[in-house]
Amino acid sequence: MPGTFKHTFDTPVYKGTVEFPTGLYINGKWVDGGDGGFIDVINPTNGQLITRISEGTPSDIDTAVHFAQTAFDTVWGHNTPGDARGALLYKLAQLMEDNKDKLAAVEALDNGKTFGWAKKADLAMSIGTIRYYAGWADKISGSTIETSLDKIAYTTHEPLGVVGQIIPWNFPLMMLAWKFGPALAAGNCVILKPSEFTPLTALFAAQLCHEAGFPPGVVNVVNGYGSTVGNAIAHHPHIEKVAFTGSTLVGRKVLEAAAKTNLKETTLELGGKSPNIIYDDCDIEQALDWTIHGIFWNHGQACCAGSRIFVHAKIYDEFLQKFTERTKQVKLGDPFDPDTYQGPQVSQQQFDRIMSYIDSGKEQGATVHLGGERFGTSGFFIQPTIFTNVHADMKIVKEEIFGPVGVVIKFSSDDDVIRQANDTIYGLAAAIFSKNIDRALRTSQRLRAGTTWVNCANQLHPQIPFGGYKQSGIGRELGQYALEHYTTVKAVHINLGHTI
Amino acid sequence: MTVAVAEITVPTTGKKISVPTGLFINNKFVSSVDSPDKIDCVNPATEEFLASVVAGSAKDIDVAVAAAREAFNTTWGKHVSGFERSKLINKLADLIERDAEDLAALETLNNGKPLKIARDFDIGDSIGCLRYYAGWADKIVGQSIEIDPSTKFAFTKNEPIGVCGQIIPWNYPIQMWAWKVAPALAAGCTIVMKPSEFTPLTALKLSELIVEAGFPPGVVNTVPSLGSVGGAALSLHKGVDKVAFTGSTVTGRKIQKAAADSNLKKVSLELGGKSPHLIFESADLDQAANWAALGILYNTGQDCTAGSRLYVQESIHDKFVEILVGKAKELTVGDGFDEKVGGGPVVSKVQYDKVWSYIESGKQQGAKLVLGGEKRSSKGYYVDPTIFTNITPEMKIVQDEIFGPVLSVGKFKTEEEAIKLANDTTYGLAAGLHSNDANQCMRVANALDAGTVWVNQYNMLYNNVPFGGKKQSGIGRELGSHALDEYISVKAIQWNYGEKLEWPL
Secondary structure, three states: OOOOEEEEEEEOEEEEEEEEEEEEEEEEEEOOOOOOOOEEEOOOOOOOOEEEEEEEHHHHHHHHHHHHHHHHHOOOOOHHHHHHHHHHHHHHHHHHHOOOHHHHHHHHHHHOOOOOHHHHHHHHHHHHHHHHHHOOOOOOOOOOOOOOOOEEEEEEEEEEEEEEEOOOOOOOOHHHHHHHHHHHHHOOOOEEEOOOOHHHHHHHHHHHHHHHHOOOOOOOEOOOOOHHHHHHHHHHHOOEEEHHHHHHHHHHHHHHHHOOOOOEEEEEOOOOOOOEEEEEOOHHHHHHHHHHHHHHHHHHHHOOOOOEEEEEHHHHHHHHHHHHHHHOOOOOOOOOOOOEOOOOOOOHHHHHHHHHHHHHHHHHHOOEEOOEEEEEOOOEEEOOEEEEOOOOOOOHHHHEEEOOOOEEEOOOHHHHHHHHHHOOOOOEEEEEEEEOHHHHHHHHOOOOOEEEEEEOOOOOOOOOOOOOOOEEEEEOOOOOOHHHHHEEEEEEEEEEOOOO | OOOOOOEEOOOOOOOOOEOOOOEEEEEEOOOOOOOOOOOEEEOOOOOOOEEEEEOOOHHHHHHHHHHHHHHHHHOOOHHHOHHHHHHHHHHHHHHHOOOOOHHHHHHHHHOOOHHHHHHHHHHHHHHHHHHHHHOOOOOOOOOOOEEEEOOOEEEEEEEEOOOEEEEOOEEEEHHHHHHHHHHHHOOOOEEEEOOOOOHHHHHHHHHHHHHOOOOOOOEEEEEOOOOOHHHHHHHOOOOOEEEEEEOOOHHHHHHOOOOOOOOOEEEEEOOOOOOOOEEEEOOOOOHHHHHHHHHHHHHHHOOOOOOOEEEHHHHHHHHHHHHHHHHOOOOOOOOOOOOOOEEOOOOOHHHHHHHHHHHHHHHHHHOEEEEEEOOOOOOOOOOEEEEEOOOOOOOHHOOOOOOOOOEEEEEEHHHHHHHHHHHHOOOOOOOEEEEEHHHHHHHHHOOOOOOEEEEEEOOOOOOOOEEEOOOOHOOOOOOOOHHHHHEEEEEEEEEEEOOOOOOOO
16 A cells, blocks of 8 residues: 655744655546555655655556557547646646645655745746646647649648656656657657655646546556666656756666667757856846856756856956855755755765765866865765866766766957857756847857857746757757657648559 | 617527617627618518627728727737737637527527527538638747748748738628638738628627637627618728628629729638539439539528539439439428528518519529429518529529528430530639549549539538639638638838848849
8 A cells, every 4th residue: 555645844944744755646536556666755954754655666668658659649648628637737826836835845855955946946947837838738830831733741740759857866856747748739648757865746736637537557667776767767668758967977878778779769958067158248236136047046066057067267266256256155054944045955865976076086186165065064065166267077077966066267269268168968957147239149149059048047938949969969848849858740642643 | 989789689598688779899799880770680581670789880880990000019929929819719619509409599589590500501511611710810820931041041920910800791790700710810910790680680699709718809890781771881991901891793793893992901702603403314312403403502502612503414304303303392491590490581571572583583583493483471581492494594593592491493405515514603612513424424524624523422611611603602611720811911021131232142
């Protein structure tokens, strides 16, 4: 019998109780994991156990695929018209809206981000994304194409079938919304594997999907480990498409698995080492605020974090001094304290990894301008850290750290900074600060990045596509563009009279 | 100054529905600024008085246009995001769904159509229409266009046209309201709506929901008025950027002329039709008869797309007519509040007289009456299903739009003859064909000059499929993504960030 997570919050920013099942959600039912196993869910603020959830296995994925395929063939896909699919998504969005505070509280508890940020960023974007795709569900049209007089040809954009979705722990609910929205709007059935580090809001959301009335088998949520459940999804011969967000290392494995099995359509949202270019003619106060947001938002745990901060020589000293002052004001603390900006990193593993990068920076001769140590004595907190005097071949300059660690690099020529900015295997995003819009646009045009932010950073909207160049990924999420990856094209030729 | 609220009683339940009777401007119901005139609303099933509403004057139109302009410049237009518009339109849809019973009762009282049809179809589809366009509001994208990437680029913005005058008819009061309001609001336009002087009640009731949904004042304004007063004023108004009209071709012509004479405002027109309905010998006759009956009897034939000219292949003509007459007889026509009833009266005395005069002309010009043709002696503007056969092209009942449940049936030998007969009209709104030969269906659908061609069905419209007329049936399209084009004006922004101009050239 699958368990239930029940928790009462009594915090300065939120008081209330949440309750939802912790089993696997397959075919409209909550079930135990195939081997009866459990995964511990740890609170990163204090390292203690929050609860245990059911652990899925590869055989649970087989089961989910079976039911999802049946649902696709009988009640979903072409069996439910677009406006009806849209209505269910709107209902889900409304239920998320109604439970906004509860969801934000669970997210803060499980991930460590502050309740305030969870509500204002994660929840707002999640609800907005589901609403946005609800509106697309009945607008996915093909074309009619004129060729010769004796033929009528048209295309239809059809759902793929059963899709597998593997999401990370940095924005758990938001990543679920980015995946569910286009997939369900287009008529696919989904099997989602949340991160084993942050499964709770996905379980809450599964309950809301059930309440919204999605037919059994359309939405399935199977918690488990990447090496078992994630691996099973990537290899499954009857999953038509896999969408993965996570590290480039694992993304490579997912793509490889697809190639080895059924050539399933694969989209990847991977890592980044995004440049933040601060020109000498920027609005320096604004540039400073956006730079803080670019690297310290979500504790640096954002694929598009502006982690390489390039500052023009003419303003370098002033910028660095003010950036340091502002960073010192970043308050670390309990996610449920209204004054906290930065909570803990998500797990022991991440904590260790980031600290090891910081150590490598020290070893390779970079200057720790600020921070560089653990914060506090319990929980996975790391001080906001700034490195200076770095070289291009240092690990902290080349590799994605995924923590509150920025490297600051001085430059003096536009051509040179653009060259340095592009000198990376990644290409997810970039930010450019300059009051001279023409200079910013010329720079934007030359940057090899999927998103360029001019005089802002880390801005996401459901309508605007997001994704990576180079090894930051394949495909785009958000906007109309995401729908392309959840539909496949059929061309129909109707012969009106050509005989052979 | 508060304006009277009418209390209208629903006959079956005794429930009283309150309907504001003033002009709806800036989110308030007001009197006319300069006219004491009223419009009387009548129940066409009983000929009884329902309520009086304020009749807007040309000056009232000025006030409404000014309110719409102010809103467009401050709280709507470019000052509201697509996301916000989407939320408000969805909220409006939710409120209409909440109040569907009351709105359906009002629609039946004022228009005569059966209550269950008003509720499930008119209102059901209207809610769907609003939700469909709510979904578009944050998806109206332009293009970015490559010129020379190192120096310049261009992009387009799909800007709202501005203040839109919308003039709607009496045959589907709520649904025509939704078809107009939804895309206009989604695109960011503000509206001065002139509902039909025969059926203004639901438009006024819906205006209350505009306020409740949270639209800023001036975004939607409702001015019931005579066509020759309010409609003319909107068409001539220099402060109106676009007029959208659904109604007769005669009036449509006047509106386009007024647009040309004033400020060349953009015009879209949904006008009349004399839509051909073709039955080929391979058709499933029973099904085809069902669709043919629907095509002329739905909404008591008061439908711009009514399949009012039926052409049947000679080999099956007599048999088909017999089946069709049987189908028509199965329809119960009566008071819309009667559960058994599938069709109501025509909307007004004016329409009643008009339709009966066409029936008389059919008789006089020698068409053969195989069903109907006799007036009822009881109260109500009733026209029972009427079918003429043995028609010839020059008969008035074959050429003119009757807008009632009067069908003219002719015959043809070959496919080519059918197409020729079908296209022999100044109209081009819709057409239907029934055949089990897929190639024939494709050929004929390709050859028909109509904005909508129905294959093996009739009269089915969907919010995501465009609808409109060819030839003198209209200009522009409603429904689908195409409707948005009618409310959008494209701006191309050409941005130079690197070209230096040499002077002199």
